[in-house]
Amino acid sequence: MNPLETVRTAFTAVMGRKMRSxxxxxxxxxxxxxxxxxxxxxxxxxxxxxxxINKLGSNLLIVTSGANTGLTVNNSSASNRTRFxxxxxxxxxxxxxxxxxxxDVLRVAPVSTTSTTAYVGTTSATxxxxxxxxxxxxxxxxxxxxxxxxxxGESSTGSLVAVIGSTTASNLxxxxxxxxxxxxxxxxxxxxxxxxxxxxxxLSGNExxxxxxxxxxxxxxxxxxxxxxTVTMILLExxxxxxxxxxxxxxxxxxxxMHNVTALAPDFSVSSQxxxxxxxxxxxxxxxxxxxxxxxxSLLVGGIGVMNIMLVSxxxxxxxxxxxxxxxxxxxxxxxxxxxxxxxxxxxxxxxGIALGFGGGQLLSKAIGYPVIISVxxxxxxLGVSLVIGIVAGVYPAWRAAKLAPxxxxxxx
Amino acid sequence: xxGIVELDDVHKTYRTGTITFEALRGITLSIAEGEYIAITGPxxxxxxxxxxxxxxxxxxxxxxxxxxxxxVSRMSEKDLAVVRNKRIGFVFQQFNLLRSMTAQxxxxxxxxxxxxxxxxxxxxxxxxxxxxxxxxxxxxxxxELSGGQQQRACIARALxxxxxxILADEPTGNLDSxxxxxxxxLLHELHDQGRTIVLITHEHDVAMEAQRQVQxxxxxxxxGAHV
Numbered sequence: 001m002n003p004l005e006t007v008r009t010a011f012t013a014v015m016g017r018k019m020r021s022x023x024x025x026x027x028x029x030x031x032x033x034x035x036x037x038x039x040x041x042x043x044x045x046x047x048x049x050x051x052x053i054n055k056l057g058s059n060l061l062i063v064t065s066g067a068n069t070g071l072t073v074n075n076s077s078a079s080n081r082t083r084f085x086x087x088x089x090x091x092x093x094x095x096x097x098x099x100x101x102x103x104d105v106l107r108v109a110p111v112s113t114t115s116t117t118a119y120v121g122t123t124s125a126t127x128x129x130x131x132x133x134x135x136x137x138x139x140x141x142x143x144x145x146x147x148x149x150x151x152x153g154e155s156s157t158g159s160l161v162a163v164i165g166s167t168t169a170s171n172l173x174x175x176x177x178x179x180x181x182x183x184x185x186x187x188x189x190x191x192x193x194x195x196x197x198x199x200x201x202x203l204s205g206n207e208x209x210x211x212x213x214x215x216x217x218x219x220x221x222x223x224x225x226x227x228x229x230t231v232t233m234i235l236l237e238x239x240x241x242x243x244x245x246x247x248x249x250x251x252x253x254x255x256x257x258m259h260n261v262t263a264l265a266p267d268f269s270v271s272s273q274x275x276x277x278x279x280x281x282x283x284x285x286x287x288x289x290x291x292x293x294x295x296x297x298s299l300l301v302g303g304i305g306v307m308n309i310m311l312v313s314x315x316x317x318x319x320x321x322x323x324x325x326x327x328x329x330x331x332x333x334x335x336x337x338x339x340x341x342x343x344x345x346x347x348x349x350x351x352x353g354i355a356l357g358f359g360g361g362q363l364l365s366k367a368i369g370y371p372v373i374i375s376v377x378x379x380x381x382x383l384g385v386s387l388v389i390g391i392v393a394g395v396y397p398a399w400r401a402a403k404l405a406p407x408x409x410x411x412x413x
Numbered sequence: 414x415x416g417i418v419e420l421d422d423v424h425k426t427y428r429t430g431t432i433t434f435e436a437l438r439g440i441t442l443s444i445a446e447g448e449y450i451a452i453t454g455p456x457x458x459x460x461x462x463x464x465x466x467x468x469x470x471x472x473x474x475x476x477x478x479x480x481x482x483x484x485v486s487r488m489s490e491k492d493l494a495v496v497r498n499k500r501i502g503f504v505f506q507q508f509n510l511l512r513s514m515t516a517q518x519x520x521x522x523x524x525x526x527x528x529x530x531x532x533x534x535x536x537x538x539x540x541x542x543x544x545x546x547x548x549x550x551x552x553x554x555x556x557e558l559s560g561g562q563q564q565r566a567c568i569a570r571a572l573x574x575x576x577x578x579i580l581a582d583e584p585t586g587n588l589d590s591x592x593x594x595x596x597x598x599l600l601h602e603l604h605d606q607g608r609t610i611v612l613i614t615h616e617h618d619v620a621m622e623a624q625r626q627v628q629x630x631x632x633x634x635x636x637g638a639h640v
Contacts, residue, residue, distance in 0.1 A: 331490060
């Protein structure tokens, strides 16, 4: 019997018992759909987190005060935590920007942030104020859509100019053109000179709701520290992805010298986003694997369902099997017929499950505003898995059918 | 060895636990090519066992069976399947047509297992159905055919592979008198065309249709019909 006839015979058998076949497929369908959704959600989560981190800027290194985050280059010992920690300053930033110290660092942007209320006439809005240098724009991979960013001159002289985020612009000015208008921060009037591009939220908050002012101005007007040059953190941009670790080493060495500390007792930390991306990536991978494992159990149950139905089918069709054998079907042909039938149930269930996974993924992604990524590889794998389940579940029933004695089978009423 | 069927001292013993039952106790039978033979016997006589062995559905415990010159008495199930497919055409009391298939597809079934291509299969099945007078019923399913028509479809299925023998097991057992007459006439015609037909029945009238009668009783054969 040729393969086409085998498939046709199996298809006739599956279609001849529509309700039962449909219910059997349902088990595989639900299993495949849930595994695909879980994996899709996991991949989506990972991508969205990675995107958010990358949105902070590419090849970014962050220097922070204190040596107690898990993502530092040097792990501090417990005794160091209580030690006095020297704050980061604009001098540190200058040293890090020096090409002799850090040849692989492209740009440096010291950043100080605080929260304040901004006033425009009677309108007010609470927002964050960021004091930095013109390099911030490049380091953070941002652009100015309207107007301009402040210059190095304005940065050092402490000009009263502000570049605002798009959300801040609409909060304070509505639809009015904000450039040249005045915004009041802590009683001081700032002239709006630019509006930033819209990028949405990142892990560090809403990137569109902030007011960026020159670092010099920030030091004069907002600094609460005794040392006006204190900054919250220093952002570094490495030349490229490959020089990231070299830049990290150079920055760390420079900071040792600047703060007069050693690797044994650092009072700062330099972290790369790469490390953060990898940590979060491995976390989501573990979580996805765990959830898919749980969803996989329903696949197993689906497979048992296929096996059960195939056993019932063999028992019910003993007479048919007997007849086919009497007419010359060899045991292997009967075996193949039932195997193909079981695989067909698995494969059809799997295909429908993939369709449901896709559909469900689209809906879910709309509902939670979060991508659900179902890759071609995952689809192919799901199809393969459902086929394998069908075959495995079909082996025992098919073997039973094949070894039936033709006389016993024919005699069966 | 001249006959198409040669049974030589065939025994069949069934063992169920400690009980042994000798269904056939030394059957020797020769059927010539083109012969029309009826095997009769009451239930429990070993008639069904003999039919199973003749049909290669079972193998003898002892003795030999040559079918078309080939010793089939020690064959594996795999090889027996091929022998049944090539050499035997079955006609059953219950017809045993597959309900999900048309008459045409049912008749094609043995050809499918023989590996005959679709086009040739189609032609042969159509010819066989026309031969039994069902040329206009090829696309009907068994449920849409009368008992007599179903049995004729069954005979078409038995003919289609051009087998060495046609083995008809109580072919008229489920039919009314008109259909019985139709089927017996058809078997006669096939015999006249040179087919070897083995008819198994417990009905005297039906047995008398055949050219030669043998009777089985308590696992032993005797010539003549004494039902």
